[in-house]
Amino acid sequence: MKKYSLLLGIIYLNCGVAAEPVKAKKADAAKQSQAKAEKQKSSSMVLSDIVVTGESEDGRPESPSKTDFATPTAKVTKKDIEKTNAVTTSDSVKYESGVFVRQRYIGDPNAPVGMRGSNPYQGGRVMVFMDGMPIWNSLQYTFNGSPRWGLIGPGEIKSVDVLSGPFSAEYSGNAMGGVMNFNTVLPQKREVYTEATYMLQPYSYQGTNKNLQGFKTFGSYGDKFGDLSTYFSYNHLENEGQPMTTYGYSNLAGANGGPLLRYTGTGGAVSGAYLEQNPKAVGSQANQGGYAGQPRISYGDSGVTQSVDDLYKWKGGYAINSKLDALFTAAFENLDVTSTGQTYLSNAAGAPIYGSGSTAYNFNGLNVVPVASSFGTSQQNRQTLTLGGGLKGNLFGNWNTNTNISYFDVLHDRTIASTLNPNDPNNANKGQITDVDSMGWINISTKFDNQEFLGRKDLSFAAGYEYQHSKMFTTQYGSNNYTTAQQTNVALKSGGATDTHGLFGQLSWRFLPSWDATVGTRLERWNMSDGVYTVNTLNANNAITATANNAPADRQASAFSPKFSLGFEPGRWKFRYSVAKAYRFPLVGELFDNSNSLTGSANVGNASLKPEDGTHHNLLGEYDFDNGYIRLNLFHENVRNAIYSSFISNSALGKTPAGNYTSVISNIGEVEINGIDFTINQNQVFDSNFDVKLDTTILDSEILKNDNDRNFVGKDFPLLPDYRANLLTTYHYGKDWDFSVGTRYQGRMFSQLDNKDLQLPYYSAFTESVYVDLKATYHFDDKKGHVSAGIDNINDYQAFFNHPLPQRTFFMQAGYKF
DSSP states (O other): OHHHHHHHHHHHEEEHHHHHHHHOOHHHHHHHHHHHHHHHOTTTTTOGGOOOOOOOOSSSSSOOTTSSSTSOEEEEEHHHHHHSSOOOOGGGTTTTTTTTEESSSSOOSSOOOOETOOOOOSSEEEEETTTTTTTTSOOOOOOOOOOGGGGGGGEEEEEEEEEEOOOOOSSOOSSSSSSEEEEEEEOOSSSEEEEEHHHHHHHETEEEEHHHEEEEEEEEEEEEEEEEEEEEEEEEEEEEEEEOOOOOOOOOOOOOBOOBBOOOOOOOBOOOOOEEEEEEEEETTTTOOOOOOOOEEEEEEOEEEEEEEEEEEEEEEEETTEEEEEEEEEEEEEEEEEOOOOOEEEEEETTOOOOOSSOOOTTEEEOOOOOGGOOOOOEEEEEEEEEEEEEEEEEEEEOOOOEEEEEEEEEEEEEEEEOOOTTOOOOOOOOOEEEEEEEEEEEEEEEEEEGGGGGGEEEEEEEEEEEEEEEEEEEEEEEGGGTTOOEEEEEEEEEEEEEEOOOOEEEEEEETTTTTEEEEEEEEEEEEEEEEEEEEEEEOOOOOEEEEOOOOOOOOEEEEEEEEEEOOTTEEEEEEEEEEEEEEEEHHHHHHHEEEOSSSSSEEEEOOOOOEEEEEEEEEEEETTOOOOOOOEEEEEEEEEEEEEEEEHHHTTTOOTTTEEEEEEEEEEEEEEEEEEEEEEEGGGSSSSSSEEEEEEEEEEEEEEOOOOOTTTTTTTEEEEEEEEEEEEEEEEETTTTEEEEEEEEOOOSTTSSSSSOOOSSOOOOOOEEEEEEEEEEEETTTTEHHHHHHHSOOOOEEESSSOOSEEEEEEEEEEOO
C-alpha cells in the first residue's frame, strides 16, 4: 500500500502544479482557451479525441480515427524526439510511460520491446507499424524478438502514436502490451536532408577496457511531381558494442552447486580471472527452487561486437484524388555483425590460455576449467527485403479505407561460427554454419470506416479483415572448415509456418453530450503447419552417427475477442473505462525454433503451446491544459497460459557444458498484473521556456496458477520491475538553443520463474538501472540546420539485462535540410 499512497500524494501535488500555468496565462490566451471550451460544449457530438489536428511536418493533416479512442493513447512528436539522444528508431520511445526497449548498444539488431505488463522477452506482445505496415516480429521471441527498427530512419519519423493494451478490435491479441504506429514523412515539395552522428562509449568492465566508437550517416531526397510524391533515403549505422556474454566456471557438484574447489589439476598457474557470484542458480535444482549466488570464476567473454547496418529505402505516394492516396514502400537492409571471444587467462609467460574443457588450472589456489569453445568467432550477414503498398483515404460518401499489403523476406541470413578461437593452438578451423532457408511474413489488412454511420453524426463504424502468414526454416551444419563456409553435414533442421485470419467490427455511439460507448469484437482463426525438426548427432569429425525425426503435427485454434469502452468527457476532463478479451497465438519461433550453439547454450521450441488468453481492464482519468495534460491509468490484466521462456542450467538437464543455460519455452497457468500508469506532460511550464514530462509505471505481478510446477505459484512474473519512471526537462533559450536533462529509472526484477535469481552486478543478472541523460542543441539558418551534443548515462551506471547495458556514452550530431 505504501507505493500506492506515495503515488496518490505525487498526483495531488502535481495536480496543483499543473493547474497553475493555466491560471497564469495572459489575458488573450485565457480568452482563446475559453472560446475553445465553449466550442467543445456546443458541439455535443464531437469529442476531444476526434478533433482533427493541425497540419504536420510534411503538410499532410493527421486525423485520429473516431474508432481508436477506446485505447489509452499518447503521441510522440518530432519535437519530442529531438529533445533526446535518439540515434536509432527505438530511441524515439525510450521516455514513454511503461515502455522499455532492451537495446544493449546503439544499433543492436536484437532490441525487443516491452510495454506495461509485457516484458521485452515475451515475443509478439507489442505491435509496431510503419505507416500501417507491420514491422513487429511475428517470427521470433526473447532476445531475438525485436521489431525491425532498422526499416525506419530516425530522420524520417514524423510522429509516433503509442497505444496501451488490446482495447481496439482493429488489432490482434499481439497488442496485449500495446501498439506503436510510426508515421513517417512523405514530402510535398523538393527537400534534401543530411545528418551525421558520432558515438563514443568508454567501456571498462573486467577484461575489457576500450573506447567503443560508432557513427551514423543519414541522407534523404524528397520531391513531388504533380500528384506523385517520392522519397529516397539511405541510413548507415556502424558501431562497436561491449562484450555481450561472459564465461565462468562454478563447482556444480550437488543439487545447488557449492564452494569453489581447491586446485588439484595439472594445467599450472594462470592469472587474469575475476571472482564473482552467479546471479542465477546452478546445479540440478536450477530454476526448480535451487539457490543463486554461488561463487564462480569469470575467465573470458564473447568479445567486442562490430555491427554495420545499411538501409536503402524508397517511398512513394500518388494522389488518386484529393481524398484518396496510394502509398508504396520498398526497403533493402544489409546487416553485418561480428565478434571474437577473448580469454582473460594467461600463464606466467603471458601467453593466453584457452583451455580444453577438461584441464584444470590454478587461479589463486582454486580450480578453473575454461571451455575452449567459449572463445570462437562469429560472423553474421543478413539481407532483407520489404515491399508494401496501400490505399488510404475516402472511397465514397462517408466511407474511408486503410488497406495495406506488405511482404517481408529474409533474402540471406547466415552465421558462421568457429569452434575455437582462431589464435588457439588447437584450432583446426572446425565450426558451425547456421543458414536461414526461408524466413519472413506476408500481411494483408483492410479496414473500412464510416464516421457518420447510417447518416448519423453520433455513430462511427469500422470493420476489416487481416491475414498474417509467417514462416521460419533454418538449418545448422557442422563444418570442417568454417573459413570456406564448408557445410560438412546437417546437424539440425527446424522450422514451420503459421497462418492467422482475423475479422473485426467496432461501433462507437456518442449517445449523450460528452458521453460515448464503443463495442467491438474480433474473430480469429490460427493454423500451424509444415513443422520440421530433424536432429543428427555428429562426432568430432562432423560425421553423422545418429538421426532423430520429431516433426510436429499440424493443428488449428480459434478465438473470439469482445471489446467494450465507455467514455465521459466534460470540457477538459476525460474519463474512460475499457475492457477487452485478447488471445495471442504462439509465434513461429516459439513453436519451431530449435537450435544449439557451439558454446553449449540452446533454444528448445514447444510445438504444443496453447494460445495466451487475456482479460484486460483500464480506467483512465485525464485533464488537458493548453500546453499539456495530466493522465492516470489504472489497469488490471489476467492472462492464462502465459508463454514464457525459462533459462534452465544445463546441469539440471544433463547437458554439457554444465555451466551454460538452455532456453525452454512453456505455458504458465495464470498470471495477474495490476498497475498504475501516471503521466504529466507540460510545455511552457508557468508560461516559461521550460518543458517537463514525468511518467511512472507501478507494477504488481503474481503467478496465480501453474500445474506444471507449483514452485512458481505466488512468485512475481519475470522481467517486470515494480517501478519504471522517466523525467525529461527541456529549456528553450531563445529560438535557437535547447537544453535537455532526462532521468530514466527501472527497478529490480527477477528473471527466473522461481524468483531465486539475485540482483548482482554481473553478467546474466537483471538489475535496476538509473540513467541521467544530457543534450544540447543549436538550431541555425531558420532551423534548417542543427548541431547537438549529448551524453547518455552521464552517471556511468552499470546495469545488466542478462547482458551489460551501455555505460556512459557521448554523442555529437549535425544535420541540415536543403
